[in-house]
Amino acid sequence: MPSKPCRICGDDTLHPFLDLGEMPIANAFLTADQLRQPEYKFRLRTGFCSHCLMVQLIDVVDPKMLFHDHYAYYSSISRVMDRHFAGLAELIGESLLYDRELPLYEIGSNDGILLEKLARWNPNAVGIEPSTNVAEVARNKGLTVVGEFLTPALANELAAKYGRAQLVVGGNVLCHIPDLKELAKSLDGLLDEEGVFVFEDPYLLEIVTQLAYDQIYDEHVYYFSVSSLSRLFESHGLRLFRVQPIPVHGGSMRVFGCRAGSRRPTESSVGDQIELEQENGLGAPEAYTVFAERVAQSRQSLIDLLGNLKREGKRLIGYAAASKATVILNYCGIGPETLEYVCDTTPTKHGLFTPGTHVPIVPIETFAADYPDYAFVLAWNHLKEIVEKESAFASHGGKFITHIPTARVV
Ligand SMILES: [Zn+2]
Numbered sequence: 001m002p003s004k005p006c007r008i009c010g011d012d013t014l015h016p017f018l019d020l021g022e023m024p025i026a027n028a029f030l031t032a033d034q035l036r037q038p039e040y041k042f043r044l045r046t047g048f049c050s051h052c053l054m055v056q057l058i059d060v061v062d063p064k065m066l067f068h069d070h071y072a073y074y075s076s077i078s079r080v081m082d083r084h085f086a087g088l089a090e091l092i093g094e095s096l097l098y099d100r101e102l103p104l105y106e107i108g109s110n111d112g113i114l115l116e117k118l119a120r121w122n123p124n125a126v127g128i129e130p131s132t133n134v135a136e137v138a139r140n141k142g143l144t145v146v147g148e149f150l151t152p153a154l155a156n157e158l159a160a161k162y163g164r165a166q167l168v169v170g171g172n173v174l175c176h177i178p179d180l181k182e183l184a185k186s187l188d189g190l191l192d193e194e195g196v197f198v199f200e201d202p203y204l205l206e207i208v209t210q211l212a213y214d215q216i217y218d219e220h221v222y223y224f225s226v227s228s229l230s231r232l233f234e235s236h237g238l239r240l241f242r243v244q245p246i247p248v249h250g251g252s253m254r255v256f257g258c259r260a261g262s263r264r265p266t267e268s269s270v271g272d273q274i275e276l277e278q279e280n281g282l283g284a285p286e287a288y289t290v291f292a293e294r295v296a297q298s299r300q301s302l303i304d305l306l307g308n309l310k311r312e313g314k315r316l317i318g319y320a321a322a323s324k325a326t327v328i329l330n331y332c333g334i335g336p337e338t339l340e341y342v343c344d345t346t347p348t349k350h351g352l353f354t355p356g357t358h359v360p361i362v363p364i365e366t367f368a369a370d371y372p373d374y375a376f377v378l379a380w381n382h383l384k385e386i387v388e389k390e391s392a393f394a395s396h397g398g399k400f401i402t403h404i405p406t407a408r409v410v
Pocket residue numbers: 006007008009010011049050051052053054
């Protein structure tokens with residue numbers, strides 16, 4: 001299959017390296033009625049551009065199909081994320097805000113989990129969130145939320161209405177935006193001369209080294225390295241001045257940027273991280289070929305482990321119906337013949353079925369009411385938290401399964 005041009009630089013230098021197969025939309029949980037209808041699927045493949053170094057999805061889903069009036073992910077559900085955003089708000093409030101009058105903007109403000117904390121530091125905190133249901137939750141907290149996708153036109157409109165921004169922040173949102181050139185133009189329209197932007201996204205080096213292939217799904221168009229992000233921003237009159245690795249979502253990078261001509265000096269963390277990426281081979285296609293081979297091995301180890309346990313007559317369930325679960329279950333071909341159900345804490349998911357694989361989703365209480373033999377943790381990055389929370393399961397003789405880098409009982 002001929003490769004498509006790179007979404008960032010437009011060159012024909014995109015090397016496809018991983019094919020996770022036909023995939024439904026990760027958050028498109030199904031009702032019982034929908035199980036009988038055809039499901040939208042697309043080919044989940046990634047490529048590496050050897051010219052601009054950006055790792056990206058080769059085929060993307062229209063964002064309007066992903067971020068809509070019944071978006072299923074509410075940030076505030078997770079206590080871990082709540083603590084994380086409290087730390088981010090404090091860092092921003094204490095060291096980055098410099099003018100009480102100038103507004104700050106959060107792109108993809110979801111249900112306001114970060115925005116409400118920022119609003120305590122600056123009353124002119126404005127959220128930008130196109131998913132109407134989550135935006136409404138934030139408005140009900142008294143927050144200002146603009147219910148649209150950020151475009152250069154909207155950026156100019158906001159700057160005229162509320163003023164230029166001393167800060168633009170986005171948690172796990174930059175990687176969702178297919179047209180990053182438009183985003184850069186929007187930043188240009190929004191940012192004050194000494195304004196700062198802060199983005200946190202899953203970090204490519206962590207994905208590669210931890211084998212976190214379940215970070216790859218429809219909403220994540222890009223998988224950033226500091227090298228690729230630096231180049232992107234520099235080509236739009238912006239620059240990174242600090243980077244900071246953070247543990248959320250299984251390994252993310254917090255990047256701090258400003259206008260190229262800002263007085264802020266570029267700190268050594270930027271160059272150090274780029275050097276580390278080069279040492280790990282992220283600048284050449286070979287590292288990605290090796291990654292894809294390891295992903296395939298991981299898949300086989302999971303199929304073998306779950307298959308053996310089923311043949312022994314064990315009862316297996318899945319724990320946590322996150323987007324990651326959709327990728328793992330579909331890529332590895334795991335359905336209701338293997339997992340009795342997937343339990344999850346999100347009430348809106350109860351009674352629904354996992355996309356593509358059609359495993360029923362039940363409340364977390366169902367798990368404790370009749371413990372199975374094994375619980376496959378579909379949110380591997382929360383494994384420790386889940387094992388601690390569910391200590392009674394182990395007391396009843398239950399065991400957890402995790403799947404990367406190789407499937408094993410823990
Ligand atoms: Zn490129």
